[in-house]
Amino acid sequence: MQLIYEKSVPGRRGVRLPASDVPSAAALPASLLRSEPAALAEVSELDLVRHFTNLSRRNFSVDTNFYPLGSCTMKYNAKVLENAAVLFAPFHPMTALLPGGTEFCQGTLGMLHDLGGMLADITGMDEVTTQPLAGAHGEMTGILLVAAYHAARGNKAKKKYVVVPDSSHGTNPASAAIAGYEIITVPTAPYGDMDLELFKKAMTDEVAAVMMTCPNTLGLFNPHIKEISDIAHSHDALMYYDGANLNAIMGKVKPGDVGFDVIHVNLHKTFGTPHGGGGPGSGPVGVKKGLIPFLPQPRILKDDQGRFQLEGKRPTSIGRTANFFGNFGVMVKAYAYMIMLGREGLVRVSEQAVLNANYIKERLKPYYDLPYDMTCMHECVFSASRQLAHGVHAIDIAKFLIDRGYHPPTVYFPMIVKEAIMIEPTETESKATMDAFIEVMIEAAKTAETDPQALHDAPLTMPISRLDETKAAREQNVCCQW
């Protein structure tokens, strides 16, 4: 398909601007002006609409295809949430920061406050900041809170390390490193979680925090979690909970109850807000009481009259992690989702997410290696190692699925599983959809034995076949040159 710039015709326009009702201002000095207008596309409105509509048709999406992308919780995004978000489009965030401005923003501030309250209930935390803009941003915020906590106790120089299991999301070590910590990686034991004995050896008083995903990226709940948090606390290390997998445990276990001190939540995963082709997400962070003094500002407080106010300057705060109140439009959707589902609905979400994952796991077990064969939570991780004997890799199975109209599961993650295929169906998929997917996965396994080349050739039904990624990395052609 042509690029929008290849459809551009000089002089064409896609929208008419309002006429001016004021005099033209004297021109700025030439030294402040650009030499010529930016070479943006010049297209009619219809050209524009057709271009982006046709581009959209080159995507798989939750609304068009089953999308069991493990670790990403690609559940159905209720349409009413979109209608809710636009109600808040006109509100300027600066209004709340003006003197006396909070009186004019009681709806929006109150919603953020209440959203924080509901998230605190689900996670077992004492207070939640809604400022972080995505999961990884929440992780970084959480680790900065940990750093502020240790600094306030005079331990900034002493606390040098963050402990991370090797099964963790890549964002965990990346976030901790950006926040100034060195990383200690603990391997996974045969029982599918961080090796407890190796963890004990790794723990010293120099560890600032332990970052855990629970259930972990193998989809398994760590039975030793309480013991791990007790050990961490005995070294004055804080427990960080990566909430990426919260969809598995709502109403079943609260991270705050099992020793976690700080948590981020991905609203775009668990709370049904759309992923947007790579964002916007939202990553609120919950903390236990001891960390409240360090929370970012502006912090929203409810006063004695039930009015929502912004807290004044608090020197212990880590400051700001984003310019305003976070990805507010995303939070509107998550809030609407939560009040709509309510407590019973949210528990049912976790129950059926876990049911669906176990169903797929059991049905596919005869055909694919399951390195950790036990009851999983919301996702299951297979290995294509059996298929590898026929020269077929996880990526080949993924491409075969595309030809059959399925977005592939996550492949090659977690890295601790060779040829990993990580399947997360979510609770919104029907049995019929999963049965059809299972049949295609079985077909892929059989084809691997009988006709491996067919899998190497896939996909054949898409606008393009497999791409030369080496060429892309070598040539670094990242913007249109004409």
Add this chain to the structure above:
Amino acid sequence: MNDSHYCPHTPEEIGEMLTAIGVASVEELFAPIPAELRAKALTIPSGISEFETLARMQAIAGENAQGMTNYIGGGFYDHIIPTVIDHLSGRAEFYTAYTPYQPECSQGTLQALFEYQTAICRLTGLDVSNASLYDGGTACAEAAMMALRVTGRKKIIVDGCVNPFSRQVLKTYLFNLDVEIVEIAPVKGMLDRAGLAGVLDETVAAVLVQNPNFFGTVDDFSALAGQVHALGALLIASVYPISLGILKSPGEMGVDIAIGDGQSLGNPLSFGGPSFGFIAARKSFIRNMPGRIVGETVDRNGKRGFVLTLQAREQHIKRHKATSNICSNQGLCALRGLIFLSSVGRQGLADLARLNRDKAEYAKARLSRIPGVTVLQSAPTFNEFTLCLPASAETVVTGMLKEGIAAGVPLGPYYEGSDNCLVVTVTEKRSKKEIDHFARLLEAALCN
């Protein structure tokens, strides 16, 4: 009755699935969670229908003041949004997809991001762009960290005229690192070049400036770029994309890394987000860029296609050695930015920028005719300018809010000794009639 929102199974289906798994109940699947760790019941209220949900959300939105006339900016701007943007970014194939890890079934998102990167490069006059960052403030922090990596130095100089929220975000990102941030206090709403010269040396990784700056002042940093480069440091400029319709681009000034907030490009105010941050740089820095980058390539048949490229920089491959921790970014908002820029187009963006400046110049002249009111800066401005009032700006703003006017951003909370200063923003959406009304109310407020 099946009242389970978006959970489709019937009891019969659940029964069949449990049989296939070989357990007696769903509860049995939660056995791996030790009994003593199990949660107490949630206290969230019971669920409601979507109709009731929407009514509740309408009631909440109704608790905010409606129809406020905005003369406030602070990084977010009240601009027109062409209607096609909602319709096109509202295509579920875009908004219910995720990061395009599988390029064959994600060419829509990938090509759009490639076109977005192209638009950002052309707007900023730089060579390479990523596929978006979170917002303008975090973009400042990412750019600073990029400069630290490129130079291997540990000091960032920040013009005090940079948005104070963005400066705060930068400080928050870096507080636990061994990095020094030096701020240069503004003089008359402009970069204090003498003050900067006093601290600029070969230990500096980068100088961060903003154009137009928080006071609204338009500057030319071309000479500064030369001075900075002579010391082996980088120049980072935060820019307001609408202004780039007419203002000298970062590339033309010799800036190394340009950043900014993309909200003004087709994203609603939405109480502060979601918007997107953009970052563009010289090509030699591409391996130090944060976040997703889309690159062009060919498929097995030689057909053009697009993929996520240079992923070896990123967290999912490099983990703690990644250039950034960013994963989800603001893809859909960046798409809106691309559609905005493609809708107004080459000449349209220039016209829009001029319209903003014309309105602001009219307002500046009108408001500064009020007795006792002067304009802080003698330098040119774009669509924001700073007024010096004969009274506390905070008091004036508080009073005007009751009239339905957000009169501007008082500088007192952000700059010591600036209690009477007010930054006023005037976009193309403000009519002459509204500006005249604003001027009359301000005059009345100041005479009292």
